[in-house]
Amino acid sequence: MKAVLFGATKGMGRALARLMAARGDRLCLLGRSAEDLERSARDLEIRGAQGPVATAFCDLLQPESFAPALEKAERELEGFDAVVVTAGVMAPQEEMENDPQLAARLLAADFTNTVLFCEESRRRLLEKTGGTLCVFSSVAGERGRKPVILYGAAKAGLSQYLEGLDHKFRSRGLRTVCVKPGFVKTGMTAGLKPPPFAGEPEAVARRVLRAIDRGRPVVYAPAAWRGVMFVIRNLPRLVMRRIEF
Amino acid sequence: MVDGLVFKSEDLASATESASLTRGLGRSYGDSSLPAGAETPVADATAADRLLDFDPDSGVLRAEAGASLFDLNRIFLHRGWFVPVSPGTQFVTLGGMAASDVHGKNHHVDGCFGEHVRGLKIRVADGRIVECSDSSELELFRATIGGMGLTGHILEVEFTMRRIASPWIWGESERIKNLDLMVSGLKEAARDWPMTVGWVDCLARGDHLGRGILMKGRWARPEEAPTKPPSRKGRIRVPFEFPAVALCKPSMKAFNLAYYWKHFQHVRRGILHPDAFFYPLDALDDWNLIYGRRGFTQYQCVLPHADDNGPARRFLELFVSAGGMGFLCVIKDCGAEGKGVLSFPRSGMSIAMDFPIHPSKTQIIVDRLNELVIAEGGRIYLTKDTFTRAEHFRAMEPRLEKFTAVRRKWDPELRIRSAQSVRLLGDRA
Ligand SMILES: Cc1cc2nc3c(=O)[nH]c(=O)nc-3n(C[C@H](O)[C@H](O)[C@H](O)COP(=O)(O)OP(=O)(O)OC[C@H]3O[C@@H](n4cnc5c(N)ncnc54)[C@H](O)[C@@H]3O)c2cc1C
Numbered sequence: 003m004k005a006v007l008f009g010a011t012k013g014m015g016r017a018l019a020r021l022m023a024a025r026g027d028r029l030c031l032l033g034r035s036a037e038d039l040e041r042s043a044r045d046l047e048i049r050g051a052q053g054p055v056a057t058a059f060c061d062l063l064q065p066e067s068f069a070p071a072l073e074k075a076e077r078e079l080e081g082f083d084a085v086v087v088t089a090g091v092m093a094p095q096e097e098m099e100n101d102p103q104l105a106a107r108l109l110a111a112d113f114t115n116t117v118l119f120c121e122e123s124r125r126r127l128l129e130k131t132g133g134t135l136c137v138f139s140s141v142a143g144e145r146g147r148k149p150v151i152l153y154g155a156a157k158a159g160l161s162q163y164l165e166g167l168d169h170k171f172r173s174r175g176l177r178t179v180c181v182k183p184g185f186v187k188t189g190m191t192a193g194l195k196p197p198p199f200a201g202e203p204e205a206v207a208r209r210v211l212r213a214i215d216r217g218r219p220v221v222y223a224p225a226a227w228r229g230v231m232f233v234i235r236n237l238p239r240l241v242m243r244r245i246e247f
Numbered sequence: 248m249v250d251g252l253v254f255k256s257e258d259l260a261s262a263t264e265s266a267s268l269t270r271g272l273g274r275s276y277g278d279s280s281l282p283a284g285a286e287t288p289v290a291d292a293t294a295a296d297r298l299l300d301f302d303p304d305s306g307v308l309r310a311e312a313g314a315s316l317f318d319l320n321r322i323f324l325h326r327g328w329f330v331p332v333s334p335g336t337q338f339v340t341l342g343g344m345a346a347s348d349v350h351g352k353n354h355h356v357d358g359c360f361g362e363h364v365r366g367l368k369i370r371v372a373d374g375r376i377v378e379c380s381d382s383s384e385l386e387l388f389r390a391t392i393g394g395m396g397l398t399g400h401i402l403e404v405e406f407t408m409r410r411i412a413s414p415w416i417w418g419e420s421e422r423i424k425n426l427d428l429m430v431s432g433l434k435e436a437a438r439d440w441p442m443t444v445g446w447v448d449c450l451a452r453g454d455h456l457g458r459g460i461l462m463k464g465r466w467a468r469p470e471e472a473p474t475k476p477p478s479r480k481g482r483i484r485v486p487f488e489f490p491a492v493a494l495c496k497p498s499m500k501a502f503n504l505a506y507y508w509k510h511f512q513h514v515r516r517g518i519l520h521p522d523a524f525f526y527p528l529d530a531l532d533d534w535n536l537i538y539g540r541r542g543f544t545q546y547q548c549v550l551p552h553a554d555d556n557g558p559a560r561r562f563l564e565l566f567v568s569a570g571g572m573g574f575l576c577v578i579k580d581c582g583a584e585g586k587g588v589l590s591f592p593r594s595g596m597s598i599a600m601d602f603p604i605h606p607s608k609t610q611i612i613v614d615r616l617n618e619l620v621i622a623e624g625g626r627i628y629l630t631k632d633t634f635t636r637a638e639h640f641r642a643m644e645p646r647l648e649k650f651t652a653v654r655r656k657w658d659p660e661l662r663i664r665s666a667q668s669v670r671l672l673g674d675r676a
Contacts, residue, residue: 012257024322045297049322189294192255 004082006075008032008060008119009089011042013188014138017207018086023051030075030082032060033089062089062111068122076126083133084214085123087116090138092190098152105152112156117163124167124176132175136214137164141182141222144231148246168219177217181210184227199226252288259295259311263370263400266290268665270396271340272315275347275630276545278666279395284676287664290400292342298322299403306408307365312342312401324521325476328408329466331363335577337526341404347630348393348590350581350597352442352464352525359585359592360406361392368403372658376402381586390653393587395629397668398654413472416524418464419516426457426563430556430596433580436463442524445578449566449600456563459578464524477520546613547599547628548620549581549592558623559596565619566600569612576600588650591628599631610634617643629667640671647672 010019023046043055056078060071091111098105127133142150143157168178201224213221222228256262267287270280292313300309316337334349348361366380379388440463447459550558581592613634664674
């Protein structure tokens with residue numbers, strides 16, 4: 003597989019990239035810091051990625067960086083057949099309620115710009131014979147909830163967009179995979195108390211890679227979150243107003 | 248477990264900016280990786296686990312300090328490479344291996360891990376990031392190897408991997424009747440085998456004192472080894488916590504005897520899975536559950552050789568008579584002292600044992616063992632220690648002065664500290 007990974011220097015993306023490297027995939031990493039990208043590229047090469055791992059500058063807050071980044075990836079890999087997006091912004095709900103700029107940044111990054119990046123990727127994948135677009139949304143997008151109102155809203159929009167893509171373009175060869183991670187123990191969630199069903203990045207990544215290989219449109223990871231979210235989606239409003247979850 | 252502030256990030260350089268200590272996978276039995284106090288933040292290195300450079304010609308590997316030995320084994324074993332020195336568990340980080348200057352079954356020929364470390368990148372107390380090695384900032388380098396994290400936060404480790412003939416082990420294990428035979432067996436085996444270790448039945452007394460199993464191994468030659476690489480076999484788990492009654496003597500004895508008589512053949516030899524040879528305890532995932540909720544501690548010391556086997560004999564006799572129940576006792580003849588200022592091993596017999604923590608007895612047992620270690624001119628292994636008193640530690644460590652001098656030079660306010668350094672070196676909490 004020839005894959006472009008946006009946001010794979012850390013957390014879930016890192017775990018997924020390592021699995022792909024270990025099986026000998028060709029990879030190109032997109033991200034903001036050249037030094038960080040280079041360090042991850044060397045790591046993936048040592049772990050077995052085929053050929054040199056390419057890198058390109060790409061910033062989720064600068065949509066004008068998307069096209070040049072994907073262009074460079076296309077050149078370096080001589081075409082690609084998968085794009086994986088794990089990049090995203092996270093901020094505490096409380097802070098955003100008092101800081102509209104922070105809220106604007108998160109909404110732009112996690113919804114508008116992520117969608118724009120997907121649009122750019124979709125066009126390029128469809129120009130060839132198609133391929134896989136795997137994007138990390140979140141279980142936070144499944145229900146409006148007190149601790150993740152803004153983040154959840156952005157992810158809800160993103161999930162909806164990915165579903166639409168899947169309906170329209172699957173027949174033309176674009177396989178959309180919407181990943182809905184629950185709580186995963188990564189640097190991003192360090193310091194938070196892991197809830198029941200918290201996942202280890204590697205196990206979660208294995209599940210996601212299987213979904214990519216099979217082109218499954220939606221994957222919950224860890225799997226238990228599918229059931230958890232089914233319950234949460236069906237809780238009456240009266241309950242949702244009372245609980246802090 | 249002590250609660251405290253923990254910073255964990257893929258970016259160890261930033262996580263260590265305001266931390267007072269860095270820890271790895273927490274496999275040290277003692278309190279060296281625990282915070283000095285509830286307000287002193289600790290950086291968790293385990294998310295900083297990238298491999299940065301590997302030269303397949305020389306075997307030199309550079310990696311972030313949180314990279315685990317488990318990961319390295321998974322990546323390198325089947326390609327014909329292994330770490331130069333491995334401790335008895337693979338759930339350790341490179342930073343932890345350097346900070347404890349770990350030793351393995353090959354200590355008598357290859358020394359400690361630190362002997363194979365070419366350089367370290369360290370964040371020192373004033374915030375600077377320093378590259379140190381034998382040719383630059385030598386003092387800092389040597390104090391950091393075996394320095395239990397007290398000289399700075401290790402960000403990167405560069406060391407030389409070892410080429411291996413195959414990923415399998417050719418091993419031989421032999422049933423040994425008593426301590427004299429165990430010690431002479433270890434010394435003899437050291438001449439022909441690159442890896443040796445003895446397991447001793449801690450509860451045997453009198454004529455049987457020191458009986459156990461002597462294990463020897465080397466990497467199998469390609470023509471001896473199975474053609475397929477060793478599998479990642481499923482780990483046996485201790486499924487539930489043994490009730491505390493299982494800790495009473497008879498059952499411990501049964502465990503020891505069972506282990507001993509399993510080897511009813513005098514000698515066994517053959518091909519071994521590397522995990523079974525290096526990491527038998529990892530196979531029991533939560534094996535500390537065997538001791539029940541009260542937890543357990545480990546004690547490890549090295550006693551200089553004597554013409555007779557007096558030191559080891561006196562030590563084991565004292566342990567048994569002091570009521571230190573334990574089933575695990577590992578004995579190993581160490582080679583020469585390494586380059587780390589405070590590194591544990593020195594030429595002599597190293598003895599390590601596990602025993603369950605008892606609210607009143609454990610301190611007394613450790614005190615008595617330490618008095619004997621001081622009298623014999625030995626020392627203890629800091630990474631395993633939780634109970635040693637400061638005055639005992641000072642009495643067995645003439646090297647402490649030198650270590651403290653280097654530490655103070657780089658960290659005059661002693662900002663970097665741990666629960667262990669509060670206990671043993673008198674640092675502020
Ligand atoms: C079953 C078992 C078998 C073992 N067998 C052996 C053996 O055969 N030989 C042997 O030598 N040891 C052995 N050990 C001990 C173990 O190898 C050491 O305690 C090792 O240091 C643990 O590494 P860690 O990553 O878990 O470090 P931790 O336990 O997290 O930390 C240990 C020390 O290293 C310091 N440290 C860790 N990372 C850094 C860093 N990045 N920068 C600065 N300081 C750091 C900590 O501050 C602390 O002082 C064994 C342990 C177990 C549980």
